[in-house]
Amino acid sequence: MTSNVLVFIEQRRGKVHPASYQLLNLATQVAAQTGAQAEACIVGEGVASLADAVAAQGAKKVYIVDDPVLALYRAIPYTKALVAALDAAAAKILLVPTTFMGRDLASRVAARKRAALAIDCTEVRQDGADLIAVKPMYAGKFSGTFRLTGDRLQVVTVRSNAYSAAAPQTGARADVQSVALSLTDRDQRLKINEVTATGSGVKDVTEADIVVSGGRSLKSAENFKILYDLAAALDGAVGASRAACDAGYQPHTRQVGLTGKVVTPKLYIACGIDGAIQHLAGMRGSKVIVAINTKKEAPIFKVATYGCIADLFTLVPLLTEEFKKLKEH
Numbered sequence: 001m002t003s004n005v006l007v008f009i010e011q012r013r014g015k016v017h018p019a020s021y022q023l024l025n026l027a028t029q030v031a032a033q034t035g036a037q038a039e040a041c042i043v044g045e046g047v048a049s050l051a052d053a054v055a056a057q058g059a060k061k062v063y064i065v066d067d068p069v070l071a072l073y074r075a076i077p078y079t080k081a082l083v084a085a086l087d088a089a090a091a092k093i094l095l096v097p098t099t100f101m102g103r104d105l106a107s108r109v110a111a112r113k114r115a116a117l118a119i120d121c122t123e124v125r126q127d128g129a130d131l132i133a134v135k136p137m138y139a140g141k142f143s144g145t146f147r148l149t150g151d152r153l154q155v156v157t158v159r160s161n162a163y164s165a166a167a168p169q170t171g172a173r174a175d176v177q178s179v180a181l182s183l184t185d186r187d188q189r190l191k192i193n194e195v196t197a198t199g200s201g202v203k204d205v206t207e208a209d210i211v212v213s214g215g216r217s218l219k220s221a222e223n224f225k226i227l228y229d230l231a232a233a234l235d236g237a238v239g240a241s242r243a244a245c246d247a248g249y250q251p252h253t254r255q256v257g258l259t260g261k262v263v264t265p266k267l268y269i270a271c272g273i274d275g276a277i278q279h280l281a282g283m284r285g286s287k288v289i290v291a292i293n294t295k296k297e298a299p300i301f302k303v304a305t306y307g308c309i310a311d312l313f314t315l316v317p318l319l320t321e322e323f324k325k326l327k328e329h
């Protein structure tokens, strides 16, 4: 086993999840501590063309597992593909984004490789041969520090935006190695008959640098339009509290919190959200939090960087207008 750090590049239909590039930057820092190098693994169909973009983000070597079977994510073929890449790379550390795909895949790969595993971490560093991983626990009330011993492969999933991506180095080239995959019929037990796109095409909350979220106080799905307008002006995504999703104002795919998605954007704007502990669990790691609420005792103000005691129906459209003006200049 070399001490190289391998990053799983999550891609869907050729679009790389931004967290993958953040992990390449982390991998470069971790590898530098031992004179090792950051490497990447891309799994999918027709994905070799992504190698240059991945090299520009710091990967010195790129392993490609390319097969029509891997066109869409399925746990068993993807696990085999990543294990094959790991065997080829003989890396000591595997970093995977904490996404639905990443969580599923990392735990399967760790089980196959008898590896040490830490899920949903926000800090990763080396301590001799060991790896130290820090993760928020109990809805963010505590943080746990884990030691992954260096006598085996160390697998860590890392939250989006816990680290930033490096500026791309134009012209950077990586050594590209294609990895063979042998699958049996048993590996393809799950057949995909048809995939229909149902998404609105609007950014997902886990991918955006800015998230504008709304609560029950929006009162209807139609009223969420003012949040979509603000998000559009900021090139952000729209999120929602569970109360808003349960009321049918937004789909549960947009729910932020303990039973929704965990987001760590650069800016989180909570509009008419009370700040229940279960909601905070999904967004308190955001870099800057702006809370808009009519009730000055609302718990959201305890975690907010900036608090506005205001009616969201008045303030949000004003903010949208101001941001639009700023963009025009």
Ligand SMILES: Cc1cc2nc3c(=O)[nH]c(=O)nc-3n(C[C@H](O)[C@H](O)[C@H](O)COP(=O)(O)OP(=O)(O)OC[C@H]3O[C@@H](n4cnc5c(N)ncnc54)[C@H](O)[C@@H]3O)c2cc1C
Residues within 6 Å of the ligand: 214, 215, 216, 217, 240, 241, 242, 243, 244, 255, 256, 257, 258, 259, 260, 261, 271, 272, 273, 274, 275, 276, 277, 278, 279, 282, 292, 293, 294, 295, 298, 310, 311, 312, 313
């Ligand atoms: C096991 C479990 C899991 C849960 N998981 C989640 C989760 O993942 N995510 C989540 O969000 N919740 C979750 N919840 C629910 C959570 O406890 C809260 O009930 C929920 O977050 C409340 O949503 P809210 O803040 O939108 O609504 P409310 O609690 O109704 O708060 C509305 C807020 O809007 C303010 N307001 C009203 N009108 C205006 C206005 N015009 N302008 C500005 N402010 C206004 C009010 O002052 C209030 O603070 C979970 C609960 C349980 C038990």
